[in-house]
Amino acid sequence: MKIYYTIIFFCLSFGICLSACSNTDKQTQATTEQKKERKFRMPIVPDELVVPLDRANYLVKHYWDNFDFTDTAYIHLPSITEQAMADYIEILPHADKDTAYASIKSTLIKAETDNKMHSYFLDIYNKYLYDPNSPLRNEEFYIPVLNYIIESGKTNETDKERADFKLNMLLKNRIGDKATDFTYTLASGKTGRLYDIKSEYTIVLFYNPDCHACAELIEAIKASNVINEGLQNKSLSILSFYPDADLEIWKKHMNDIPPLWINGYDKNQIVQNKKVYDLKAIPTLYLLDANKQVILKDVDFYVLQKWLSENNTTIISR
Numbered sequence: 001m002k003i004y005y006t007i008i009f010f011c012l013s014f015g016i017c018l019s020a021c022s023n024t025d026k027q028t029q030a031t032t033e034q035k036k037e038r039k040f041r042m043p044i045v046p047d048e049l050v051v052p053l054d055r056a057n058y059l060v061k062h063y064w065d066n067f068d069f070t071d072t073a074y075i076h077l078p079s080i081t082e083q084a085m086a087d088y089i090e091i092l093p094h095a096d097k098d099t100a101y102a103s104i105k106s107t108l109i110k111a112e113t114d115n116k117m118h119s120y121f122l123d124i125y126n127k128y129l130y131d132p133n134s135p136l137r138n139e140e141f142y143i144p145v146l147n148y149i150i151e152s153g154k155t156n157e158t159d160k161e162r163a164d165f166k167l168n169m170l171l172k173n174r175i176g177d178k179a180t181d182f183t184y185t186l187a188s189g190k191t192g193r194l195y196d197i198k199s200e201y202t203i204v205l206f207y208n209p210d211c212h213a214c215a216e217l218i219e220a221i222k223a224s225n226v227i228n229e230g231l232q233n234k235s236l237s238i239l240s241f242y243p244d245a246d247l248e249i250w251k252k253h254m255n256d257i258p259p260l261w262i263n264g265y266d267k268n269q270i271v272q273n274k275k276v277y278d279l280k281a282i283p284t285l286y287l288l289d290a291n292k293q294v295i296l297k298d299v300d301f302y303v304l305q306k307w308l309s310e311n312n313t314t315i316i317s318r
Contacts, residue, residue, distance in 0.1 A: 038077060040084040041066040056094035060103045063088050069113045075120045085124050089136045101144040108148050118154060130166070132281035132298075139170045139298070146170070169278040179204070179292045180276050184241055184264025187254060192264065195292055199237040201230065203304070204286040206241050206271075206279055209253030214283045218256060220301050226308045231260045236308075239264065243271045243279060 043062035049055045067084070068074070074081045092100045104125070111121040122145070128134050129142040149155045149163035173179050181195045194204070205221070207214040221227055221238070230236025240257050242250045242265040250265050257263040271277055277284070278298070285304055287296040296304055 036073075038071070038073060038080060040080050052094065053096065056091060057096060057099045059091055060088075060095040060099055063091070063103065064107050064110060067110075069110050069117050072114060072116050075116060081120075082124060082128075085128060086136060089128055089138065089141065092138070092141055097140075100141060104141060104144045105148050108145070108152075112154055122149070135300075137298075140175070143167065143170055169275065169280075172276070172278055173286070173294055173297060175294050175297050177294055179286065179288050179294050181292070182241075182266075182271055182276055183268075184239065184262070185267040186262075186264055187251070191267075192262070194239065197237050197239060197262065200235040200290050201237070201295075201308070202288040202292070203227070203236065203238045204241060204288065205238065206243055206277065206282060206284040206286075208244055208249070208282050209242065209256060210249045211282055215256070217283045217285075217301055222258060224305055224308075226305065226312050229312075230308070237262065241271075242266065243269075243277075245269060 043059060043065050045055050045058050049058055092103075095103075108118070108121055108125075111118045125142065125145045128136045129138050129145065131137060146163045146167040150160050150167070155163075179194065181193055183191055183193055185191050194202070203221075205217070207218070209215075218240075227236060227238070231238065238261040240261050240263050244250075244266075247265065254263065266272065272279070281298075285296070285299050285301065286294060287299065287304055287307065289295055296307060
């Protein structure tokens with residue numbers, strides 16, 4: 001009996017010792033993790049690369065080389081990780097398109113080493129490149145993200161279906177493509193077509209007159225000197241287009257639209273119902289050239305005004 005109790009005592013004591021040692025190891029590990037210095041280290045561009053495009057390509061290719069995709073603590077450190085992503089997105093337009101696309105895909109493949117990190121990178125790409133409220137939104141650079149989701153073995157069928165729908169919408173009316181024609185109806189009942197508008201440039205404003213952001217945008221456009229000059233000399237046209245069904249709201253706010261603008265609505269609800277344009281948020285602005293090719297798509301007003309100001313020789317001289 002004495003031997004039995006001795007063994008039990010020894011086992012219990014040893015178990016307590018193991019538990020204490022294990023807890024000590026965990027505390028030590030936690031302390032080490034807290035003390036671990038985490039920061040984002042940019043790659044160093046070789047001195048022999050002097051051409052801006054070459055430097056941008058190198059930076060984009062190697063941007064995430066020093067990032068530890070297995071360290072999930074970075075998910076909770078937006079001042080490091082999200083700032084790094086924002087800086088990365090600002091570099092992408094300076095690299096060639098194929099290099100940028102390959103880099104975006106490569107980042108997601110590297111993130112596959114950890115499921116949480118993988119989901120996190122998909123989320124921040126969506127947040128910065130696709131969300132309508134993101135100042136860094138860039139649909140062209142979100143296309144490789146969607147292609148990755150559709151092709152990857154790491155994503156489920158629901159995600160793939162959603163990505164496929166988004167991709168189909170993003171591929172409509174891209175910059176450089178000819179905008180899709182559509183019919184508008186005026187208050188008089190007369191109809192017209194986008195392609196029938198004759199001017200050097202056409203601004204298309206998809207809006208809802210009962211929307212506060214739309215009202216603010218309309219006022220900003222009204223106050224723009226370069227736009228008013230273009231309207232006066234007929235080098236620029238504005239089509240304000242109401243795509244929704246409640247016609248009474250549109251009629252109520254008709255006087256908010258200046259007389260030099262074309263103010264129409266979608267009588268047959270074609271644009272919305274057939275998803276002719278990607279109107280995930282209202283208001284939405286497009287700038288088209290004389291042949292109705294898309295110059296700017298779903299663009300911020302200040303970007304639009306900047307572009308028109310920088311190209312105002314054509315607009316003002318007409």
